[in-house]
Amino acid sequence: MPPLVNKKKYFDSIAEIGFAVEYFPRYVNLKPQVHSVDVVLLSVIFKGRGFHYMNDAMIEESGASVAITNYDEVHSIVTDRDGMEIMNIYLDPEHFDFSGLPPDAISAVSTFIPLHHSFINSLNRLLRIEFDDMERLKVLLFAIDRELKEKEIAFYENACGYFKIFITECARQIKKSGLLRPPSPFPNPAIEKVMKFLDARYAEELSLEMIAKKSGYSKNHLCRVFKSYTGKTLYEYLMQKRLRHAAWKIRNSDEKIFAIAFESGFNDISYFNRVFRKFIGTSPGKYRKSSRHHP
Numbered sequence: 001m002p003p004l005v006n007k008k009k010y011f012d013s014i015a016e017i018g019f020a021v022e023y024f025p026r027y028v029n030l031k032p033q034v035h036s037v038d039v040v041l042l043s044v045i046f047k048g049r050g051f052h053y054m055n056d057a058m059i060e061e062s063g064a065s066v067a068i069t070n071y072d073e074v075h076s077i078v079t080d081r082d083g084m085e086i087m088n089i090y091l092d093p094e095h096f097d098f099s100g101l102p103p104d105a106i107s108a109v110s111t112f113i114p115l116h117h118s119f120i121n122s123l124n125r126l127l128r129i130e131f132d133d134m135e136r137l138k139v140l141l142f143a144i145d146r147e148l149k150e151k152e153i154a155f156y157e158n159a160c161g162y163f164k165i166f167i168t169e170c171a172r173q174i175k176k177s178g179l180l181r182p183p184s185p186f187p188n189p190a191i192e193k194v195m196k197f198l199d200a201r202y203a204e205e206l207s208l209e210m211i212a213k214k215s216g217y218s219k220n221h222l223c224r225v226f227k228s229y230t231g232k233t234l235y236e237y238l239m240q241k242r243l244r245h246a247a248w249k250i251r252n253s254d255e256k257i258f259a260i261a262f263e264s265g266f267n268d269i270s271y272f273n274r275v276f277r278k279f280i281g282t283s284p285g286k287y288r289k290s291s292r293h294h295p
Contacts (some may be wrong), residue, residue, distance in 0.1 A: 012150050014039065017156055018096025021089050021145050021164060028083035032076040040113060041069040043077065044141060046134050048084030052077050054126040066132050066170060068112050068127040070120050077086045087141045094291070099252045101164060108171035111199075111246045112179055118279045119240050126178040129173050140166045191229045192214040194222070195237070202241035203265040206235070241281055242266065250284055251291040257284045 047063040266272035
């Protein structure tokens with residue numbers, strides 16, 4: 001088993017405010033040394049060249065990017081002898097207060113920050129955002145680092161404020177250039193088309209027949225191929241897209257839960273409550289209460 005970096009042991013500020021940062025001015029690693037973290041890891045690569053290994057994927061890195069590694073996924077960044085300048089962000093999304101972000105920002109952030117382990121599938125284990133200019137991010141991240149180290153008056157509010165701006169910058173870049181993921185070793189354009197369709201239309205009333213037409217497969221064949229390709233059934237994938245949107249709204253707004261359910265694609269509030277409990281492990285009301293414990 002690869003080593004697991006434990007958030008509570010090594011990063012006290014994660015328990016305190018939901019995230020921590022760690023700066024490597026010259027990170028040198030000449031061969032893969034896989035490890036994992038029990039939070040969401042955002043590796044901000046300011047400069048340098050190398051490769052990012054994730055299970056069977058290998059992505060070339062050349063700086064000016066943010067790589068997102070999801071819960072417990074093994075990975076390794078390999079550099080050349082000159083090394084990389086990297087800032088690691090260790091984020092526990094279930095304990096960071098994202099409130100205050102506008103709805104369009106929350107919608108974008110929810111595409112690359114999963115609030116719950118159940119929202120992970122085999123194709124979103126490593127995601128990347130590429131930037132043309134990292135200076136804006138660098139200023140924000142060094143401000144966060146300073147606040148967390150010095151802990152002067154209002155350090156919590158300042159650090160969280162800077163982090164929200166950083167997250168917003170990532171969301172803007174996604175809207176501008178898109179979110180990248182490692183190419184599948186055996187890409188299936190039909191299933192990719194279906195996933196893109198579901199990502200955009202998850203809140204609408206969809207039938208299996210309608211989705212199958214997008215793929216060109218029969219309904220039964222689509223279900224088999226989709227599960228093999230993503231690691232999730234078609235039902236699980238669609239439900240988790242809807243629940244991902246609903247969970248963000250429940251945590252970060254005061255909107256009525258029944259309204260959030262309908263907005264997320266559920267026409268029956270009782271069914272929504274059952275599905276939410278099945279995937280998240282608690283009721284929507286308790287989930288909202290548990291997320292309001294921030295300092």
